[in-house]
Amino acid sequence: MRELDEAMARLEALMAGARQAEEAVAEWSARRFTGRADEGRIEATTDALGVLLDLRIHPLSRARLDARRLADAITSAIARAEEAAEAARNALMPGA
Template structure:
């Protein structure tokens, strides 16, 4: 009977862990991550996996930056948002293993 109790306890622990992982993944999947550049005038937003969702460029940035600099600043904002998404994913995976 002792073996059956241990097996039941292990099964309950696995079910609890799976439920927690599912809840964490569901919450994580709704997150948005923001990267800013050009003193906050360029804002890139990605979803949980790092796909670009929105890109906001201030008219001031378009006016004062030449094409190359504007492209560099856009890239910087998108990269920051992607890095935030990757860090969030790493955090989720660490949480699932703990």
């Protein structure tokens, strides 16, 4: 009987750990990540998977940057948001 009790206790501990991991992943999945460029005047927001959800470009950025530099700044802001999402994932699931 003792072996069965120990096995049940280990199983319950595993199930509790799995629930905690599932909750942590759900919380991470719901988060939003922001990256900025051009001194914060361009702001990109992505979800945990890197899907672009919002892009804000200050009028000053539009006025002072030519098309190529504006595109580069937008790309940089998005990349920074994606990097923030990846860093959060790595903190949650090291080695994943």
